[in-house]
Amino acid sequence: MSQADYADLTSHDAFLNGVPHDTFEALRRDDPISWWDEEDGRGFWSITRYQDIFNLNKDYKTFSSAHGVRMEDMTEEETEARRSLLEMDPPEHTRLRALIGRSFGPKVVATYEDAIRGIAVELLDHAASHDEFDFVQTIARPLPMRMAGRLLGVPDEDGQMLVELGDMMIANTDPDFTDHVVDQVDTEEYRMLPFRSPAALKVFEYAEETARIRREHPTDDLINLLLSPDRDGEVLTDMEFKNFMVLMVSAGNDTTRYTMTYAMKELIDRPDLLDELRHLDDAGWKMAVEEFLRWASVTMHFRRTAMRDYDIHGKTIKQGDKIVLWFVSGNRDADKFESPFDLNVHRDPNPHMTFGKGGPHACLGMWLARMEVKVLLQEFVKRAATVEQTEPHAYLRSNFISGIKRLPVSVEWR
Numbered sequence: 001m002s003q004a005d006y007a008d009l010t011s012h013d014a015f016l017n018g019v020p021h022d023t024f025e026a027l028r029r030d031d032p033i034s035w036w037d038e039e040d041g042r043g044f045w046s047i048t049r050y051q052d053i054f055n056l057n058k059d060y061k062t063f064s065s066a067h068g069v070r071m072e073d074m075t076e077e078e079t080e081a082r083r084s085l086l087e088m089d090p091p092e093h094t095r096l097r098a099l100i101g102r103s104f105g106p107k108v109v110a111t112y113e114d115a116i117r118g119i120a121v122e123l124l125d126h127a128a129s130h131d132e133f134d135f136v137q138t139i140a141r142p143l144p145m146r147m148a149g150r151l152l153g154v155p156d157e158d159g160q161m162l163v164e165l166g167d168m169m170i171a172n173t174d175p176d177f178t179d180h181v182v183d184q185v186d187t188e189e190y191r192m193l194p195f196r197s198p199a200a201l202k203v204f205e206y207a208e209e210t211a212r213i214r215r216e217h218p219t220d221d222l223i224n225l226l227l228s229p230d231r232d233g234e235v236l237t238d239m240e241f242k243n244f245m246v247l248m249v250s251a252g253n254d255t256t257r258y259t260m261t262y263a264m265k266e267l268i269d270r271p272d273l274l275d276e277l278r279h280l281d282d283a284g285w286k287m288a289v290e291e292f293l294r295w296a297s298v299t300m301h302f303r304r305t306a307m308r309d310y311d312i313h314g315k316t317i318k319q320g321d322k323i324v325l326w327f328v329s330g331n332r333d334a335d336k337f338e339s340p341f342d343l344n345v346h347r348d349p350n351p352h353m354t355f356g357k358g359g360p361h362a363c364l365g366m367w368l369a370r371m372e373v374k375v376l377l378q379e380f381v382k383r384a385a386t387v388e389q390t391e392p393h394a395y396l397r398s399n400f401i402s403g404i405k406r407l408p409v410s411v412e413w414r
């Protein structure tokens with residue numbers, strides 16, 4: 001088999017009808033370490049089996065993040081200018097992660113539950129005055145956005161503006177979200193910015209201004225915690241802080257939004273599910289959320305670069321080669337998950353790799369994302385008697401983020 005026999009994983013268009021799962025299934029079976037030529041890049045290895053993804057992700061000394069984590073080629077100069085927590089290896093990564101991680105652990109996130117529930121209830125009450133609405137625009141998009149605003153301690157309008165900027169960056173391959181579609185228009189002038197996007201400049205400016213104000217007038221929120229020294233006197237540099245703001249408004253919003261939307265699509269397609277969820281206890285909710293996360297697998301891949309030659313399944317990955325870890329494929333690997341194409345809200349155990357399992361970069365926001373998905377679904381199933389789709393849904397144009405960007409629904413409220 002050659003590249004031409006599969007859906008073109010290098011093309012964003014290949015994901016316009018959803019994830020090409022048949023291609024991933026064939027690759028897992030026939031060519032789990034497959035080479036992909038790129039039109040505008042130096043090519044990469046696609047890793048598609050669960051165990052291989054896990055092993056390579058864990059081996060950060062061989063498979064580095066410091067040379068970029070997106071599929072695209074970047075010069076060292078560009079990578080340097082755009083470096084965030086994601087594009088670092090231990091030990092630099094360990095220091096920064098500890099500084100930022102203070103605000104994202106499960107215990108801290110548990111204290112956000114009431115605030116999340118408050119926002120979810122408000123959005124659902126608003127939706128309840130309409131019988132038909134777009135689930136994404138009315139509920140799934142505003143919820144994480146407003147929560148991020150609260151965490152950052154910024155007014156709701158600023159939170160909204162920041163998330164719009166976040167969308168422009170992370171959905172930089174979809175013309176619905178940005179005028180600067182990276183593979184369609186010339187973005188050379190922005191190559192030193194995260195996502196080659198002018199939106200990043202605006203977030204940088206906002207971060208600078210916020211840091212200035214907070215240093216003069218400290219408040220009791222995440223930004224302040226980030227700006228203050230830890231027990232060892234360590235503090236974030238201005239650039240680290242600015243790049244973190246970019247991460248906060250990009251990584252933390254659309255991912256949670258699209259996980260909720262995939263869950264809603266399942267509630268539409270499987271009418272029995274509403275009632276099944278309604279009867280879950282706490283442990284049941286925990287399992288259900290993990291399964292929705294596996295199912296959605298919103299960040300489809302992250303990239304690494306080989307630091308030395310590496311032999312695997314009869315292939316040699318050469319030093320300097322790009323490796324793409326397809327978490328979305330690992331999550332459907334039948335060697336790891338029984339009936340992986342069935343959504344089973346009681347699946348246990350569920351060692352999904354949606355958050356980058358095994359590696360030092362495993363998602364910092366995982367507890368927040370879990371909490372937001374759980375609370376929203378809990379409040380929704382309490383209120384909805386039935387939910388139906390009224391018009392076709394639409395997928396995001398991206399081979400990086402898997403998302404349903406429009407989901408028109410009609411709800412009969414209880």
Ligand code: HEM
Binds near residue numbers: 299
């Ligand atoms: C369902 C929602 C989410 C998914 C699927 C997701 C997925 C991921 C994945 C796969 C990684 C690992 C990247 C790698 O291996 O290179 C990651 C890292 C990260 N995520 Fe998330 N994420 C989600 C929500 C969030 C939220 C809500 C936040 C913050 C509020 C967040 C912040 C981060 C940060 C800061 C990192 C970098 C960690 C590091 O480099 O050490 N994420 N995420």
